[in-house]
Amino acid sequence: MKTFIPPDFRVYIEHERCRRCKRCLMNCSFDAYTFQDRVTPDDSKCVGCNRCAVFCPEHAITISNTPIGYREHPLWSMKARKDIWKQSETGGVLLTGMGNDQPFRIYWDHIVIDACQVTNPSIDPLREPMELRTYLGKKPDAVSVKMDRDGKLELATELLPQIEINTPIIFAAMSYGAVSLNVQKSIAMAAKEFGTLWNTGEGGLHEDLYHYGSNTIVQVASGRFGVSSEYLKIAVASEIKIGQGAKPGIGGHLPGEKVNLDVSKTRMIPQGTDALSPAPQHDIYSIEDLRQLIYAIKEANGYKPVGVKIAAVHNVAAISSGIARAGADWIYIDGFRGGTGASPTIIRDHIGIPIELALAAVDERLRQEGIRNSVSIIAAGGIRNSGDVAKAIALGADTVAIGTAALVALGCSLCQKCYTGNCAWGITTQRPELVRRIDPEVGAERIYNLLRGWSLELKEILGALGLNSIESLRGSRERLRGIGLNEVELRILGIKHAGE
Amino acid sequence: METIALSENLKETIRIDAKNMYYRQLNDMVREAIASGAKDVIIDSVNGQRYIGAGIERKDVTIIINGTPGNDLAAFMDGPTIIVNGNAQDGAGNTMNDGKIVIHGDAGDVLGYGMRGGKLFVKGNVGYRVGIHMKGYKNQIPVIIAGGTAGDFLGEYMAGGILILLGLNNNTHSIVGDYLGTGMHGGVMYIRDEVNPYRCGVEVGIAELDDGDKNTLERYLKEFCDDFSLDFNEIIKERFVKLYPKSSRPYGRLYAY
Numbered sequence: 001m002k003t004f005i006p007p008d009f010r011v012y013i014e015h016e017r018c019r020r021c022k023r024c025l026m027n028c029s030f031d032a033y034t035f036q037d038r039v040t041p042d043d044s045k046c047v048g049c050n051r052c053a054v055f056c057p058e059h060a061i062t063i064s065n066t067p068i069g070y071r072e073h074p075l076w077s078m079k080a081r082k083d084i085w086k087q088s089e090t091g092g093v094l095l096t097g098m099g100n101d102q103p104f105r106i107y108w109d110h111i112v113i114d115a116c117q118v119t120n121p122s123i124d125p126l127r128e129p130m131e132l133r134t135y136l137g138k139k140p141d142a143v144s145v146k147m148d149r150d151g152k153l154e155l156a157t158e159l160l161p162q163i164e165i166n167t168p169i170i171f172a173a174m175s176y177g178a179v180s181l182n183v184q185k186s187i188a189m190a191a192k193e194f195g196t197l198w199n200t201g202e203g204g205l206h207e208d209l210y211h212y213g214s215n216t217i218v219q220v221a222s223g224r225f226g227v228s229s230e231y232l233k234i235a236v237a238s239e240i241k242i243g244q245g246a247k248p249g250i251g252g253h254l255p256g257e258k259v260n261l262d263v264s265k266t267r268m269i270p271q272g273t274d275a276l277s278p279a280p281q282h283d284i285y286s287i288e289d290l291r292q293l294i295y296a297i298k299e300a301n302g303y304k305p306v307g308v309k310i311a312a313v314h315n316v317a318a319i320s321s322g323i324a325r326a327g328a329d330w331i332y333i334d335g336f337r338g339g340t341g342a343s344p345t346i347i348r349d350h351i352g353i354p355i356e357l358a359l360a361a362v363d364e365r366l367r368q369e370g371i372r373n374s375v376s377i378i379a380a381g382g383i384r385n386s387g388d389v390a391k392a393i394a395l396g397a398d399t400v401a402i403g404t405a406a407l408v409a410l411g412c413s414l415c416q417k418c419y420t421g422n423c424a425w426g427i428t429t430q431r432p433e434l435v436r437r438i439d440p441e442v443g444a445e446r447i448y449n450l451l452r453g454w455s456l457e458l459k460e461i462l463g464a465l466g467l468n469s470i471e472s473l474r475g476s477r478e479r480l481r482g483i484g485l486n487e488v489e490l491r492i493l494g495i496k497h498a499g500e
Numbered sequence: 501m502e503t504i505a506l507s508e509n510l511k512e513t514i515r516i517d518a519k520n521m522y523y524r525q526l527n528d529m530v531r532e533a534i535a536s537g538a539k540d541v542i543i544d545s546v547n548g549q550r551y552i553g554a555g556i557e558r559k560d561v562t563i564i565i566n567g568t569p570g571n572d573l574a575a576f577m578d579g580p581t582i583i584v585n586g587n588a589q590d591g592a593g594n595t596m597n598d599g600k601i602v603i604h605g606d607a608g609d610v611l612g613y614g615m616r617g618g619k620l621f622v623k624g625n626v627g628y629r630v631g632i633h634m635k636g637y638k639n640q641i642p643v644i645i646a647g648g649t650a651g652d653f654l655g656e657y658m659a660g661g662i663l664i665l666l667g668l669n670n671n672t673h674s675i676v677g678d679y680l681g682t683g684m685h686g687g688v689m690y691i692r693d694e695v696n697p698y699r700c701g702v703e704v705g706i707a708e709l710d711d712g713d714k715n716t717l718e719r720y721l722k723e724f725c726d727d728f729s730l731d732f733n734e735i736i737k738e739r740f741v742k743l744y745p746k747s748s749r750p751y752g753r754l755y756a757y
Contacts, residue, residue, distance in 0.1 A: 086756050087756060089756075090756035090757075091756070092753070092754060092755045092756030092757075093754055093755050093756060094755075094756050095755050095756065095757065220595075222633075223614070223633065224595045224613070224614030224616075224633065227576070227595050227614070228576065228578060228595075228597045228616070229555040229556070229557050229576040229577070229578045229597065230557065230578070232555065232576060233555070253751050253754075255752070256748075256749060256752075268616055268635075268637045269635055269637055269659065269660075270636070270637065270638075270660070270686075273659065273685070273686060273748055274685060274748070274749050274750075274751065274752070276633075276657060276659070276683070276685065276751065278632075278633060278656075278657050278683070282610060282613060282629050282632045282633070282653075282656070282657075283591055283594060283610045283613045283629075292550070292571055292572060292591065293572075293594075295550070295551065296550075296551055296554055296572040296575040296576070296591075296594060297576075299524075299527055299550075299551040299554040299555055299575070300554050300555025300575065300576040301555070344755075419755075419757075420757060
């Protein structure tokens, strides 16, 4: 069938600069280049990932959006037209990768942070100790201390297990299968080096990563891929995945093509079979069932923490209250900007709510009910920089999780073609020649550097706020102000408008 | 805790009275007993305690439960044998990797969810959502056999393994419920009854048993009959039908790439 879809991108080669080294041919995993005397691009195959442009030694490649000569229409955007053409040519469900890319309001960009001037002096983090250490887990309702014979005070309250992390940033769940093993290795190494946590996602734990156990959260999702007693015991904690911001309420299909020998071993399913994750977990139809699974895992993992991950949806506050009461050690809330390796576009773009509103609503509800201490909150789904981290913590998060940001550190250019399995940057692929493009040592260094940079910035922000501990910022909404937000938005966020 | 010394140094059988005991304490005692070298753990007066045998990774251990164990019996279990002299509740064999559960009674809903290996034998009836997303891997073949009837959603999302339903002592209605094998993309079911196609998911095919099927069925059925002292010849006389997935990729052509 003749396609009506115009190419998304135009590939321009400056032939005077080009030395015919063919690196672009080697780097393009979407076969957008051929070589006949000179490099010839096929615009229709270009996904705009810019791998070729970055690796062109002569900087002879420019990728631009195709100048579109179609008549403009505010309702019938080019995206709307292209989607219809694609579906009329395939009859299928449109797929995409990454998080929601629609122009919904980004609340982070309408929130600003306070600073000290004159009356309450700011602190210089370069000269004074600044505490980012964070503990994930249930906190007691109250603590009591006792004095021993020598007059030394010690804690009398028995604490439930806490996971200590050196910065309030952990890594979001990205499964082996969705991303390559080298991506997981990079992230796991960086997590261990920095003293934070990474998350297996629902694809099992590859045996090469077993020794990162004390920095690993293992996920238990509806397909139960790779979930065994050993898996639960190796990790420092487990997480029950109910939902994901990019695709709330739906399951996942890892196509058989991506289930190679190694993925098959890690997921514990036969090679080449589709890995179907049902939409719900069929042993969880209620809060009581959720509690049952939380404690089943605790019985198996020796009472280590068990968290629950949900997508941010309309009734997220009430749902979170149920999860806290079900005994979860943390609630991981994934906003609708949260990424994915594959999701139906219609789900990604139209379901779920922003993390900023969800987080504020959950924190407020748990405080009102007097159970905020019984559970940690992890906020995720669109954290782009340390400013977002600080704002999330002031809105009530114990820590944030980053997925897309970590992948961008590895080279991801947000082309959204993860679902094809052809990622030219070697991230969302299982093709061996592409997987090799990420050297885990180098990848770990890039991600470590990102964590270091953000953590230093967080200390600067705390210093400006006159605080010396991230703990003091947690839930401190008085230190935030809104700009250009209406009264409902300000009420939900629990912040005043700038100038108030 | 009463212990019976079978050899001089080793207490091979340990007996626990679970009366009025909270599950956490009971399961700690079971794990302790196994860690101390017990091969047989007998638990009396069990009355709804959850998670018995959960996460235990030992092949050479038998846990005998007298009474009714609670939900998620043997969840994530990897090796032991559990014998229940009584009924079992929901979630037995949840995400089990290896081992065997023999239930001398009826069992509840959601049995063997995501089960990857081992055997779950129930003498009587089973509830709804049994064997959802069972999956085989390498030489691990999870097997669920129920002597009685099953509720709706039997073998939903089935990806591997074997489900056998016998419908013994049932002459009044269909031994299977509705939505049988919905989303099935692997494994096989043998049902000792006629199966009306309207009860099945669209992904399910119905066929006669071939010789390979008959061998498989006989092998597991003999073991089942031995465990419950049932007459194998009497049971195998009746006609079985085989349910299989029409495609291993039921959702392969769903997407626009």
